[in-house]
């Protein structure tokens with residue numbers, strides 16, 4: 001499972017404040033904790049910085065990679081200027097979060113993808129807007145795969161996000177995204193699927209429980225990357241366990257390693273303070 005740590009997101013109040021104040025210690029601390037918990041990519045969302053987005057994106061990426069030289073960033077911005085500012089300073093291959101099927105966005109981002117060869121997340125939305133229909137979102141996913149491969153992006157570097165909507169508002173929201181994941185993996189072996197989970201539980205109590213159970217279902221339908229909080233120990237223990245149960249953990253090595261390091265002990269009386 002490829003884990004994208006979601007915590008450096010400007011829609012979170014402590015992060016907005018830290019970005020505005022250019023508080024390097026706060027950002028490095030968030031980066032380090034997620035990296036040590038097992039994140040492969042650290043998502044950096046700068047949306048709330050508005051005009052300062054490009055400068056802040058470059059600042060955060062340089063800060064993270066100076067401190068954690070092997071860490072990679074998921075550049076999470078709707079502003080192509082901020083995306084390019086990020087690509088310019090990033091060492092190694094970043095993950096672009098994201099492109100979608102909207103023509104204007106595509107026209108701005110395809111030349112940057114050709115120049116910098118990032119890995120790419122594609123959202124299943126286009127100029128027709130968001131649909132609640134599995135067939136049309138699946139089709140947008142396939143169109144993104146065709147377009148990216150035509151522009152020299154390998155299947156292994158493409159992550160399709162089926163989008164997740166609240167099950168409290170739309171009865172079939174959970175099933176629709178699961179069906180899209182399964183169909184993409186069946187018809188495009190080698191492509192990755194990814195999602196942020198937290199929308200699924202919007203409007204309901206005990207959201208962490210819902211997110212965790214949906215993660216298990218999604219992994220059963222072929223989800224192989226996720227944008228989550230890697231400091232959520234219960235979520236991380238579930239992911240380790242599902243990997244083992246789905247035959248992705250030879251001689252149960254990772255499961256036993258997690259056991260020995262205490263990561264599978266979720267008893268609140270002995271659990272390390274968060």
Ligand code: THG
Nearest residue numbers: 006007009012013076097098121161195196198227
């Ligand atoms: N797909 C893709 N990218 C994404 C998303 C997605 N990027 C943003 C988002 N969705 C995933 N990232 C976050 C980051 C933080 C939080 C949720 C998702 C978060 N949520 C708490 C909540 O919802 O209650 C707020 C807690 C807090 O404020 O600390 O923090 O779907 N490709």
